[in-house]
Amino acid sequence: MKRLRNAIILILLPLVFIAAALLVGRYSISLREIIETIIRPSAAASENYRVIWYLRLPRAVAAAMCGAALAVSGAAFQGVFRNPLVNSGLLGVSNGAGFGACLAIVFLGGGAYTYILAFVFALLAVVLSYFSGRVSKVTTSVTLILGGVIVSSFFSALISILKFIADPYSQLPSITFWFMGSFADVGYLHFYAFLPMALGMLLIFLSRWRINVLSMGDREAAALGVDVKKYQFLIIGGATLATASAVCISGTIGWVGLVVPHIGRMLVGNNNVRLIPVSMSLGACFLTLMDILSRCISTAEIPIGILCALIGTPFFVYLLKKTRGGGWA
């Protein structure tokens, strides 16, 4: 009973934030009008219909999905690599995606190409990390991380080259804004990215107990009966799919993947059976809230990556003090 109740809370919570996202904004629509627009779209005022169905709803849903994906991938990476300091960009996903996006902006005029290339290069970066970290036919956790760091820096150099040759008046600002992250241009077309994203999250969710066991170290995990290679593949693969899809929609928002899992740990402990769903829910709420703020605080949109760090950091410090680190200190 208690588990069912908790599950319902974890699912409802992000929905509340999405509902809130529909309510607030510079174009004011009353609660009644919103409900009418949702229930009977055909009868609604065309302005309201456009704002709700084409601006606020897709944006809020995308923010929630990306938040969940980034947070859960971060939690999974931290567990599998036994390192509480890594985020989902560890294996080069962020810089790979960044390079893909820059490539599209500089040579293909941006647009839909940005998302596609960001996604493709994010996956490519992880594959490269894997093979860079392969020493005499095996890839251990340490060499994999090393491979990730190397490949990340390689793509970071490529990004710099593209920035260097980009048109400073049109392309360079686009690149800069992409790296700060934003959900401003989200439409239903982006929802295709939910497919790999959901698949990735599902893989992590299903393997969540095994993440606990993998965090005991490869040798002990094997002795405890876990096929280490198989589950590493499933979990890292899942996290990569989820992060790549999220990053291609929103631009890079590294903060969520690093910090939200820790907030989750302070609230429910380290057991990934609880932590994984809680990270998803918290990540979704957090990024939806940040997106609301990013479009409401000032007349010009504030990039969401900036807000995450600005608002999230003091909140994190507060929690750290309040929970006394939840077993960490």
Next chain:
Amino acid sequence: MGMILSVKDLSFSYGARKALDRVSFEMNPGEILCVMGPNGSGKSTLIDCVLGIHKPDSGTLLLDGKEVQAYKRQEIARHAAYVPQNHSVTFPYTVREAVMMGRTAYLPAFGAPGAKDEQLAEEAMDRVGISQLADRPYGSISGGELRLVLLARALCQQTPLILMDEPTAHLDYRNELKFLELVSSLSKEDGISILIATHAPDQAFFFESTGCNVSALFLQKGVVASKGRPGEIITESCLEGIYGIRAKILESDGEKTILLQKSL
């Protein structure tokens, strides 16, 4: 009754370096086997082979009558559990959660432990006497307690064989003795076979004096130097030959002990 573990002519090398060379021995149900030898003599490698982590170059290694490499990963974990020498705590799981990890061997591919597994974890913690720690983060308990958590985790796996790699290294006298008493009672009362890699031949004497069915096996550079009852094979000349030390074996109240004198 069949052998729990039957090793015959087992060889394994790391690249060109031979770590185990035609090792043979057998273990009966409820038997304790103390595997001894200097650093780098192949004790840990032997354990890795039994766990199926290393694939032997040649020889046979039968776990409950079946070749280890023929088992699936999860099946091995239902036959042999492992208590590691070093365990570094990254995430401070509660003691209960850490012990419950021993149930992984019985979970379906995407499963998580349920109420029954939690019950078994409680019993395992009770058996080793750490129930009062159940809700503590397992990173903030003492070294001796951590060792007991790892033992409880292995018990939770409900295997007929437990492999221990220098489990009492870093423990103080009392904790070491408590651990050894526990091992002794697991062998005598629960009929669990225990292969224990150790640096202390005294421990083999201890098991012998508490009435366990105990054997000792000395490894030297990957070769079995001698094996048999501890009282018979652990002699002053054997210690000199294997460790390069001069030592005296004393006897008091029916228990033998080793007095170290000089390295040669």
